Amino acid sequence: MKTQVAIIGAGPAGLLLGHLLRAEGVDCVVLERQTGDYVLSRIRAGVLEGVTVGLMRRLGLDARLKAEGLVEEGFNLADGERLIRIDVAALTGRTVTVYGQTEVTKDLMDAAQERQLQVIYEAGDVALHDIESDAPFVTYSHQGNPQRLDARFIIGCDGFHGPSRKAIPASAVREYERVYPFGWLGILADVPPCNHELIYANHARGFALASMRSHTRSRYYVDVPLSERIEDWPDDRIWDELAIRLGPEAAAGMTRGPSIEKSIAPLRSYVFEPMRHGSLLLCGDSAHIVPPTGAKGLNLAASDVHYAVEALAGWFRHHDADAIAGYSAKALARVWKSERFSWSLTRLMHRFPEDGPFERAMQVAELDYIASSRAAQTSIAENYVGLPL
Numbered sequence: 518m519k520t521q522v523a524i525i526g527a528g529p530a531g532l533l534l535g536h537l538l539r540a541e542g543v544d545c546v547v548l549e550r551q552t553g554d555y556v557l558s559r560i561r562a563g564v565l566e567g568v569t570v571g572l573m574r575r576l577g578l579d580a581r582l583k584a585e586g587l588v589e590e591g592f593n594l595a596d597g598e599r600l601i602r603i604d605v606a607a608l609t610g611r612t613v614t615v616y617g618q619t620e621v622t623k624d625l626m627d628a629a630q631e632r633q634l635q636v637i638y639e640a641g642d643v644a645l646h647d648i649e650s651d652a653p654f655v656t657y658s659h660q661g662n663p664q665r666l667d668a669r670f671i672i673g674c675d676g677f678h679g680p681s682r683k684a685i686p687a688s689a690v691r692e693y694e695r696v697y698p699f700g701w702l703g704i705l706a707d708v709p710p711c712n713h714e715l716i717y718a719n720h721a722r723g724f725a726l727a728s729m730r731s732h733t734r735s736r737y738y739v740d741v742p743l744s745e746r747i748e749d750w751p752d753d754r755i756w757d758e759l760a761i762r763l764g765p766e767a768a769a770g771m772t773r774g775p776s777i778e779k780s781i782a783p784l785r786s787y788v789f790e791p792m793r794h795g796s797l798l799l800c801g802d803s804a805h806i807v808p809p810t811g812a813k814g815l816n817l818a819a820s821d822v823h824y825a826v827e828a829l830a831g832w833f834r835h836h837d838a839d840a841i842a843g844y845s846a847k848a849l850a851r852v853w854k855s856e857r858f859s860w861s862l863t864r865l866m867h868r869f870p871e872d873g874p875f876e877r878a879m880q881v882a883e884l885d886y887i888a889s890s891r892a893a894q895t896s897i898a899e900n901y902v903g904l905p906l
């Protein structure tokens with residue numbers, strides 16, 4: 518089989534990219550290891566920046582997002598004594614939209630057939646070949662048969678554990694990583710949210726986040742030691758811990774109920790450079806990971822896709838080789854700023870085992886400064902709604 522662009526991975530990055538390339542008249546095929554149902558079963562991001570909403574609008578796939586997404590004008594930082602509201606709408610003129618990654622992926626999947634976006638699910642043993650040539654290709658197995666897909670470019674949208682970035686020679690690679698000494702235990706429940714806006718809490722017992730998916734479905738998190746197992750966290754224990762960490766006001770508004778999903782995710786900051794090598798470009802988690810504290814992961818995948826579509830459309834329309842050559846630097850410039858914001862908010866809102874009284878005093882002083890400074894709140898707000906492309 519032959520196409521112009523081979524996309525590996527049908528998560529949000531791969532599907533967004535596939536649809537946008539089709540809209541630009543660029544032929545592409547998406548190869549996905551899992552089934553569509555499995556991809557949709559993964560509960561992940563919940564907050565969309567304007568960049569991500571804008572790409573769905575550009576595709577004309579934002580009907581459900583407009584109807585069901587919750588536009589949020591602010592969010593809150595809690596420290597056990599007070600709630601510091603960051604009024605992102607007043608400070609930046611922009612907002613964020615609460616609309617689960619699962620819903621974004623579903624909207625993109627549902628549109629694939631009618632828009633002739635070819636997505637091959639259950640594509641096993643995907644391997645990349647000749648990525649330094651102008652004629653790279655991908656081999657894979659499907660329904661027990663070996664397959665080959667020839668393309669002009671291969672785009673790795675295969676997440677943190679995919680094969681794409683590993684196809685780049687080690688001599689060309691620079692990696693940066695910070696693994697955090699805790700994970701996030703997340704719970705999804707069909708109960709109304711405790712607050713109409715998100716609350717990030719730094720409590721003596723640890724971090725908590727109150728988020729939501731709709732007016733009737735809530736998403737909460739507490740940070741736990743990496744040694745914890747989900748079996749050790751019955752629902753009641755999670756609800757009790759959330760009520761303590763989020764504080765009495767939020768606890769008073771909290772409705773408990775049975776979890777419909779709960780899991781523990783590790784946290785890391787990770788950047789892989791370069792995001793292009795020869796005819797291979799990387800988008801999303803295949804090239805970078807952020808701790809979910811800043812709600813940047815999914816949105817960074819969207820900005821990578823924006824730059825990749827710009828570069829590929831330029832190449833196929835005008836043979837603009839500079840656009841392809843400039844992709845990595847352009848995408849990384851925004852990646853690093855989001856890495857910094859996610860790392861700094863993680864540092865501010867979590868208790869680190871190695872921290873002593875001085876580090877705790879720094880957190881208190883920074884929260885005091887944020888509570889009293891419009892400039893400090895504006896800085897947080899412009900990062901939270903998403904920096905310009």
Ligand code: FAS
Pocket residue numbers: 525526527528529530531548549550551556560561562563564618640642643674675676677678679680782800801802803809811812813814815816818
């Ligand atoms: P994805 O990982 O979503 O998609 C990659 C796709 O490639 C998958 O479908 C995978 O099956 C496929 N693939 C992998 N290997 C393959 C192979 N060999 N062949 C073919 N296909 C292959 N971000 C937030 O903003 N907020 C959050 O709360 C949040 N929570 C998260 C919780 C968890 C447990 C994880 C892992 C991530 C979380 N993230 C969160 C980040 C997450 O939302 C990512 O940023 C987002 O999924 C990035 O999308 P993709 O780059 O498309 O990668």
Ligand code: PHB
Pocket residue numbers: 561562563564715728729736809810811812813
């Ligand atoms: C979520 O709703 O899943 C969510 C929201 C904000 C974050 C992380 C996760 O920072």
